[in-house]
Amino acid sequence: MKKITIAALAAIMASSVAQAEIKMGVILGFTGPIESLTPAMADSAELAFKEASESGKLLGGETISVVRGDSTCIDAAAGSAAAERMITADGVAGIMGADCSGVTTAIASNVAIPNGVVMVSPSATSPALTDIEDNGYFFRTAPSDARGGQVMAQVVIERGITDVAVTYENSDYGKGLSDSFITNFKALGGEVTATAAHENGKADYSAEVAALSAGGSDILVVIGYLDQGGRGIIQSSIDTDAFENYVLGDGMIGQSLIDNVDGDLTGAIGSLPGSESSGALMFLDLAASAGLDGDGPFRAESYDAAALMVLAMQAGGNADRATIAENLMSVANAPGKRLMPGELARGLEILAAGGEVNYEGASNVELTDVGEASGTYKILEIKDGAFNTIDVR
Amino acid sequence: MAPQIHTDQNQRLRAVIAFGLLGLGLIAVGILQSWNSAFGVLNLCMISAVMALGLNVQWGYAGLFNAGVMAFAAIGGLTAVLVSHPPVVEAWQAGGTYLIGSLAALIATILLIRSVRPRLPEGRIRFWGTVLITITAYVIIRSLFREGAGLVEAVNPAKTGFLGGLGLPIITSWIIAGFVAGGLAWAIGKISLGLRSDYLAIATLGIAEIVIAVIKFEDWLARGVKNVTGLSRPVPYEIDLQESDSFIGWVRWWYQDTLSASDNSVKLLNELVISSSSIFVKLCYSGILLAALIILLTLANRAARSPWGRMMRAIRDNEHAASAMGKDVVYRHRQAFIVGSAIVGIGGAMLTTIDGQFTPSSYNPLRFTFIIWVMVIVGGSGNNLGSILGGAIIWFTWVQAEPAAQFVMQNIAGFLPEESALADHLSDIAPHMRLFTMGLVLLLVMRFAPRGILAERR
Amino acid sequence: MDGFGTDILNALILFANFVFVPALSYGSQLALGAVGVTLVYGVLRFANFAHGDVMAFGTMITIFVTWGLQSYGIGLGPLPTALLALPVAILGTIALVLFYDKTVFQFYRRNRSAPVIYLVASVGVMFITNGLVRLFIGPDDRRFADGERFIIKARAFKKMTGLSEGLSLQVTQVITVVVAIIAVAALFWFLNKTRTGKAMRAYSDNEDLALLSGINPDRVVMVTWILAGTLACIAGTLYGLDKSFKPFTYFHLLLPIFAAAIVGGIGQPVGAIIGGYVVAFSEVMATYAYKKFLKYLLPDDMAPSTLMQFLSTDYKFAISFIILVLVLLIRPTGIFRGRVY
The missing domain is CATH 1.10.287 (Helix Hairpins)
Structure with a gap:
């Protein structure tokens, strides 16, 4: 037994010493409730890894290969097993992921943190993750729901809307964001006339819509995903003419919502992390030139999560796990040269020369002292069949 | 009696071979992937085995179709939260x-x-x-x-x-979970046992969905879909081990040969301490789980060989005859249903303990009801050791299916033109074929080997 | 147009728009599914867990044929093309269930296995069908209703009548009800008037007596599967047309369908139909918030301040089960004495 252990460890050590390329993990729910969102998120992250590899400037010409794993979004045991394999067998230097807050917590506290591996989540928004005991190994490029709900509540109040009905997807994301929205909205003097959760994957949402509309409000706040229950709710509400206008959470924003809903959504407003900074637009161009659609939930955040880890490696001059953890904050925040998406090569050059960078990226990255995005939001409105940015805060 | 002894020997041999193969599989994972993964899989195998053992008491002993295994596993998990979380x-x-x-x-x-x-x-x-x-x-x-x-x-x-909960050590919840799940089973059994067997199946299917819905929507109970995370552990934390001098000293002693041969021993020691700490934690869990599994297996075997077990089988095989002999069929069915559900509940509490958190949305009928069914039928209905074996084998296949399926799909896709729609479709649906395979395995075993890997002892 | 009369009209329209029309079409879909389950139960004596996924399979064929017809530009004008595709899909579904009977269920019938063994086998069949559907069409959500979407739109209705509440009526809702009536009428004609139908009923009532009187059991079983497959395909297609097709949701339909069959008295086709409507109306009515409805009917100072909801929509699907439990406790035989022991 002992011999086998030593042999196996020696084999792993040998591979980690002699490896030709740096391995990075991407762990997202490729099956499960958000299986329709994850492929594009993984592609966006891999875009950043590829950009760094192809620049030829990463640690003097190293390349990155990506190991994908299935977090399943809900099954903590299966997600942890995948992460375990990735960290202990494939020997990844850092992990981009995970996605849903539940598995993210499980993987972080049972696998990543004990093994000293950095995780940067693009989409785990649960406020509970702010206080996780992470020993400096857990980061996220998505802002906490606590901030998202606050922004949404302010926007709604400023529109002169005083009463709304709220529907949220029944998951840690939906429930967390709606709790935060409702608390803030009430604090600002608004009234919530009805709330109803919706489950994804149900064919019929007429009962939910009926209950929501019975509260008497004309405005419906929809917190969910644009290709799942959230769209079903809006469709059902249009069919029965239950509401006049909609306020959309960040998971609902995307052109496919407007394209796939049979009816007129003009006037609907929503908020989405990110800014109308040139960064967001640059990311769209960058993604388009790689054949990807960069316009969708958590894609920019995924790209940024991957980019931060690459820059952290370069800043420490080493591709090992501890180096990434030590340098991640410094490359994300000021001081330093501002970096936009697609400028990784320039950033790697500056870092190699001993300079400092301040990565802005696609989602205007600025990490708070616990390592999560502080949260700039853009406010959008649907006009002429498209989302238009009307404000940034 | 001669053929009886022969079958017994045969059975023993089959058990040894089957468990041996399972062990080899785990060792292969240890060498090819990592020992951390291997012990992780082993622990989950044991938890699956506990759940399969519980279902076997219901199906194997008494012939009851419980389509709501998921609910008892979830109730067990909930109990773990309510017992261990501080108020x-x-x-x-x-x-x-x-x-x-x-x-x-x-x-x-x-x-x-x-x-x-x-x-x-x-x-x-x-x-x-x-x-x-x-x-x-x-x-x-x-x-x-x-x-x-x-x-x-x-x-x-x-x-x-x-x-919040009671703030007791989480291990105590394993025992309490048995009682809570048994209590739920009592209520369900009261309503639906005694009617045709199909009613129990439909009733349990429905009540399982309701139990999950209550846990998901009633936030005051256990935060609902927002999950309860960071439950206390019965074993040490890796981070603490990594900082403990005695643990580091122990690692240094265990790996002295490797370390002295290395030219960068400080860095290597650091890496070894990290990986050993998580293997150590998993071994601690393995020890506790193994002890619990052996206790449950011993009890279940005793029950099966006792007059009670013989009576249960008699009722299962011919209800009318047993009833004519004066046996209270409904009462006995309820006993088996409660005991089996209690064991599943214990399994649920174990799972939540190992995860360190309770995620209500992870309970779906596929993962927590029907897979357990496949485990029992493949392992051998009515044979306790068989269902443990079935539990371990099916879980092993279930987790290792992901890397295997990726491997297969990559190879198939290699023959297809790049970026072809078919290749895309194949890799998209690969995970869903798990379901199909499980259904096929279930039907094939039922048809061609209805007694499973280890047949019931008579 | 003011006054109490208008208020009553408004209240009724509100109720029709959110409760009556959706529940009627949902109830028709459940009723068709429940009749299929109940027929199999009556003749083959087991609860078929695969029924929901067989419905999904039938709907999938409908979708494929619809796509084919659409690509040739063939359609039904204002009606959905799926109606044209339905007969082909029915044949496909019948082929599937007969295949399952030959490969799976026949074996247990020959061995005279206990009903619960069939039940476990039907779970296996459920998974295989589930996998097949995902293999062919994938797990995504599909809308395949084409043609006109509405007969009356809510806003148009408001403008037309001058009322403050609108009634929307979708084409698919009307089609559902009409097709369900036709299918059920044809089924009862078959069961009551034809020789085969009578043989089936006799077999279902008393197997031994039926065998003695020279009824061919294999034929009865085959006809049962054909009817069950046909009904499953129609029910699945109507449900998919009215809402949308997603393989996952068809598994969840199983529970209300079982509830409907048991409430009506399992093994009793008439009971299954009534059970379908009982379940659908209870589901919608128990979770509807009556605040607005009562506001129209009650004087202003008595208007309710809460939502007046009996049960939150969170537990919508639980209603069918609560009904099931109540029936099991109070009258286990169901409305029309079915077989329970």
Whole structure:
């Protein structure tokens, strides 16, 4: 037994010493409730890894290969097993992921943190993750729901809307964001006339819509995903003419919502992390030139999560796990040269020369002292069949 | 009796071979992937085995179709939270009075109905009287309860927003989970046992969905879909081990040969300490789980060989004859149903303990009901050791299917033109074929090897 | 147009728009599914867990044929093309269930296995069908209703009548009800008037007596599967047309369908139909918030301040089960005495 252990460890050590390329993990729910969102998120992250590899400037010409794993979004045991394999067998230097807050917590506290591996989540928004005991190994490029709900509540109040009905997807994301929205909205003097959760994957949402509309409000706040229950709710509400206008959470924003809903959504407003900074637009161009659609939930955040880890490696001059953890904050925040998406090569050059960078990226990255995005939001409105940015805060 | 002995020997040999192959599989994972993965899989194999053992008591002993295994696993997990999480004092102060009030009102209603009903004249008046009391009480209880739940959920909803638990060591929840799950089984059995077997199947299927829905929507109970994370552990934390001098010293001693041969021994020691710490934690879990599994197996085997076990099999094989012999079939069925559900509940508590968190949305009928069924039928219905084997084998296949399926799909896709729609489709649906395979395995075993890998002892 | 009369009209329209029309079409879909389950139960004596996924399979064929017809530009004008595709899909579904009977269920019938063994086998069949559907069409949500979407739109209705509440009526809702009536009428004609139908009923009532009187059991079983497959395909397609097709949701339909069959008295086709409507109306009515409805009917100072909801929509699907439990407790035989022991 002992011999086998030593042999196996020696084999792993040998591979980690002699490896030709740096391995990075991407762990997202490729099956499960958000299986329709994850492929594009993984592609966006891999875009950043590829950009760094192809620049030829990463640690003097190293390349990155990506190991994908299935977090399943809900099954903590299966997600942890995948992460375990990735960290202990494939020997990844850092992990981009995970996605849903539940598995993210499980993987972080049972696998990543004990093994000293950095995780940067693009989409785990649960406020509970702010206080996780992470020993400096857990980061996220998505802002906490606590901030998202606050922004949404302010926007709604400023529109002169005083009463709304709220529907949220029944998951840690939906429930967390709606709790935060409702608390803030009430604090600002608004009234919530009805709330109803919706489950994804149900064919019929007429009962939910009926209950929501019975509260008497004309405005419906929809917190969910644009290709799942959230769209079903809006469709059902249009069919029965239950509401006049909609306020959309960040998971609902995307052109496919407007394209796939049979009816007129003009006037609907929503908020989405990110800014109308040139960064967001640059990311769209960058993604388009790689054949990807960069316009969708958590894609920019995924790209940024991957980019931060690459820059952290370069800043420490080493591709090992501890180096990434030590340098991640410094490359994300000021001081330093501002970096936009697609400028990784320039950033790697500056870092190699001993300079400092301040990565802005696609989602205007600025990490708070616990390592999560502080949260700039853009406010959008649907006009002429498209989302238009009307404000940034 | 000669053929009997022969079959017994044969059985023993089969058991040894099957467990041997499983062990080899785990060692292969250890060498090819990592020992951390291997022990991780082993621990989950043991938890699956516990759940399969519980279902075997119901199906193998008594022939009861329980389509709600998931509910008992979830109740076990919930118990783990309610036992181990420290109480949230602010929440109790905020809404505790209302919640206790609504509970008291519920008990009062039941007592009221019980005392009033016999005094009403039989027939319509009694029926409508009961309906009237029930509806009035429902309105009162619901409003009290909603008020209290709202207050509790408003206490720092991002972090707590629930009542919390008792703050006891999480291991104690394994025993309590057995009682709680058994209690739920008692209630379900009371309603649906005694009718045709299909009714139990449909009733358990439905009640399982409701149990999950209650856990998901009632935030005051265990935060609902917001999950309860960071449950305390019965074993040390890796980080603490990594900082403990005695652990580091122990690692240095264990790996002295490797370390002295290395030219960068400080860095290597650091890496070894990290990987050893997580292997050590997993080994601790393995020890506890193995002990629990052996206790449960011994008890289950004893029960199976006792007069009680013989009677259960007699009832299963011919209900009418057993009933004619004066056996109370419904009562005995209920016993087996309660005991089996209790064991599944223990398995559920174990799983939550290992995960360190409770995620209600992870409970779906596929993963927590039907896979357990496949485990029992493949392992051998009616044979306790068989269901343990089935549990371990099926879980092993289930987790290792992901890397295997990726491997297969990559190879198939290699032959197809790049970026072809078919290749895309294949890799998209690969995970869903797990389901198909499980159905096929179930049908094939039922048809061609209905006794499973290890047949029932007669 | 003011006054109490208008208020009553508004209240009724509100109720029709959110409760009556959706529940009627949902109830028709459940009723068709429940009749299929109940027929199999009556003749083959087991609860078929695969029924929901067989419905999904039938709907999938409908979708494929619809796509084919659409690509040739063939359609039904204002009606959905799926109606044209339905007969082909029915044949496909019948082929599937007969295949399952030959490969899976026949074996247990020959061995005279206990009903619960069939039940476990039907779970296996459920998974295989589930996998097949995902293999062919994938797990995504599909809308395949084409043609006109509405007969009356809510806003148009408001403008037309001058009321403050609108009634929307979708084409698919009307089609559902009409097709369900036709299918059920044809089924009862078959069961009551034809020789085969009578043989089936006799077999279902008393197997031994039926065998003695020279009824061919294999034929009865085959006809049962054909009817069950046909009904499953129609029910699945109507449900998919009215809402949308997603393989996952068909598994969840199983529970209300079982509830409907048991409430009506399992093994009793008439009971299954009534059970379907009982379940659908209870589901919608118990979770509807009556605040607005009562506001129209009650004087202003009595208008309710809460939502007046009996049960939160969170537990919508639980209603069918609560009904099931109540029936099991109070009258286990169902409305029309079915077989329970």
